[in-house]
Amino acid sequence: MQYEPTLPADDDMDVAPGGVRTVLGDLAPEDLGICDAHDHLFFRSPRLPGEELVDVSAARAELAAFRSLGGGSVVQWTPYGLGRQAAHLPGLSRETGVRIVAATGLHQAVHYDEATLDGLRGRLADVFVTELTEGIGGSGVRAGLIKVAGGFHALDAHARWTMTAAAEAHHATGAPIAVHLELGTAALDVLDLLCGTLEVAPHRVILGHLNRFPDLMTQRQAASYGCHLAFDGPSRAHHAMDWRLPDALRALADAGFGDRLLLGGDTTTAAARSVDGGPGMPYLLRRLRPRLEAAVGADLMTRILTVNPGRAYGAEWA
Incomplete structure (x- = not known):
């Protein structure tokens, strides 16, 4: 017998948000198509x-390969100072037909030199707001989300600084906040800070890499806040992600959180690109989608890939 997940009724979900801010302009959430959410x-x-x-x-080439399998949109989580190449994104979107969402934000401190970080002291939230409303680095390409990062099982001073700035920028613009969880940890600490202390509405928060720390209790607790849960990136040797993913999605759907789930490829190295012999963006649709459909059902997978990303990244932009 095929597994039938417990899916929330449409009228039980949050009211659908406004537009998704792509590099070619704001887009209705339902027009994203099949989305690589990270x-x-x-x-x-x-x-x-x-x-x-x-x-x-x-x-x-990577976008074209994703498009050839039915892909419609990609959310790039690359933040400030890490080579976003924002000026190239509109042309790539037009040439391939794949909608692209760009990010502002700041990663962990280890990704930057001290001069870069010192130059952002006292103005980080303003930088985020400018990139969300005016454009990235003079390109005119506006970011559609704020990406920040936690630490391993804790939040250090840098994480608290960046998340505080992200919350300030969110309150000024309405932009969603996406969070890199280091090896999938500290999810509840992030939510306590963002949604508790900093008063960000939980449905405006996307937690990434939960599959790297496959604790079903923590995942369910995080979902109960009302945030979105991103399961992103194919398995690495020490993550044991893919084989545990069906159980995680099934458990969360059965608990009533099927509308909170997202999937992404998280291609961070040249060797991981499909055009260079790695899994790349196509892996999400070529291998992972059919495997998960067999495990959790086609209806849930359709929601995860097409409906949920629009809900997560759509915003009532100020």
């Missing part, structure tokens, strides 16, 4: 020397 077209960090995502032609 990935990277461009990424450059001193932590990954020699693995930079900087090649525009490779980014174009």
